Amino acid sequence: MENRLRIKTILMEKPLGRELCVQGWLKSKRDSKGLSFLDLTDGSTLAGLQVIAPESLPNYATEITRLSTGCSVSARGTLVASPAKGQEVELQSSEITVYGWAPPETYPLQKKRHSFEFLRSIAHLRARTNSLGAVARVRSRLSWAIHLFFQQRGFFQVHTPIITTSDCEGAGEMFAVTALDLEKIPRAGGGAVDYSQDFFGRPASLTVSGQLEAEAYALALGNVYTFGPTFRAENSNTSRHLAEFWMLEPEMAFCDLEGDMNLAEELLKFLISDCLENRAEDMDLFSRFVDKDLLKRLDNVLRHDFVRISYSEAIRQLEKSGRSFTFPIAWGVDLQSEHERYLAETLFGRPVIVTDYPETIKPFYMRLNDDGKTVAAMDILFPGIGEIIGGSQREERLEQLLARMEAAHIPLENYQWYLDLRRYGTVPHAGFGLGFERIIQFVTGMGNIRDVIAFPRTPGSAILA
């Protein structure tokens, strides 16, 4: 295959007069007298390269005139300064090879804007559009930036298992994993499913969190993070939920809640500024066509320290707000969306970290505070999207952990390994979870989470690939 130059490189370096070859897909074609203008994109960058196809090309009449949006071609020629407005440089082609046609009668993408809803129905083709291509590039950059951030700080990535046999992780409904023939399920006495005949000899599920396993490695390597697919079988039909999504979960030994918050705030700011710096062109597209206030909102996050407020203080602020909320405010009740929005959007107008929630509304692994009523938890609330991070200092004291697990009716026999972490060389540690698609949503301004993942899986929908 001919050695090609990527369009991003060409537009950056503008090697005028040089003979080169580009390969990509046609965004549009405009015919003129004696020549055609081809708008070529190869995915390396948002902008396309204008290719001039003169009618002197041997295949001009037979092929070039038949080209349409979506066709794939290879173009060889000389890069020249463009005499017309709209682009600095263009490729004066001397040879164009057509790889694949895209019959315009059936090719779903047109030379115009499509609704995200429609594009979702052609998920295998939508990355060829400007906006979804930009999302894909930003997603890739954010993923890389996460690794950069943690690797620079001496964190080790741990690949925690996708399949888990901890049958009660307490983070929602789980997808069962089985090799049993569902038409002939083996039954034990009493009619219960006989899992001893299943692949693992016991019930198994797709993971809803890698946190507990990450804790084990944090208590060996110090600072670790897991970053991978996570599954929830919740019947959640919203623009913020997926059945399969990616979650980042750092876990730090010898770390308390404050250190946890500091890292989370630093991370979020790093990710945002990294995208602004390294995907400026795509970010510009989002700010022009997806969300006009995007850059202002991102800048607002970068400029300010996050507000840090205890749950109890948040309740007091809500009580004296004078607002009438649909859900009543009372100490001990979890904050509702409307409450979180009031705090982050109305009262403070910037990200808010709410800490020290009542222990009754938080999971068993969160560390009990000295007041005996609250736990060392923290939720980061962003204006516009609500909770983006949930984290805590973990309960490292065996006795207290056992008490909370028993109160929550956690089957201890499945968690002996977790308790071992407290029996042997326990240390204070903390961590948090960041929904990867949610940070992509925030950074891009995309309204629906299904449009920031390549092939979204949601209740009733797992189309394609």
Add this chain to the structure above:
RNA sequence: UCCCCGGUAGCUCAGUCGGUAGAGCAGGUGGCUGUUAACCACCUUGUCGGCGGUUCGAAUCCGUCCCGGGGAGCCA
């Protein structure tokens, strides 16, 4: 899962009081032009989301299911 709104041409949508459908864009043909959301003229396109019901007659009214949007719950 709950509440509200929607599903009509390839796409985005209009369709009044129930009388079996339109526009723009796309596509096709021709013309024009260093064009860039190209332009001008003409032409084509429909199981009106599925199923059932009311009616002489249903895109329109009723029921139900599916899908999508907004909000809520759950959460990341």
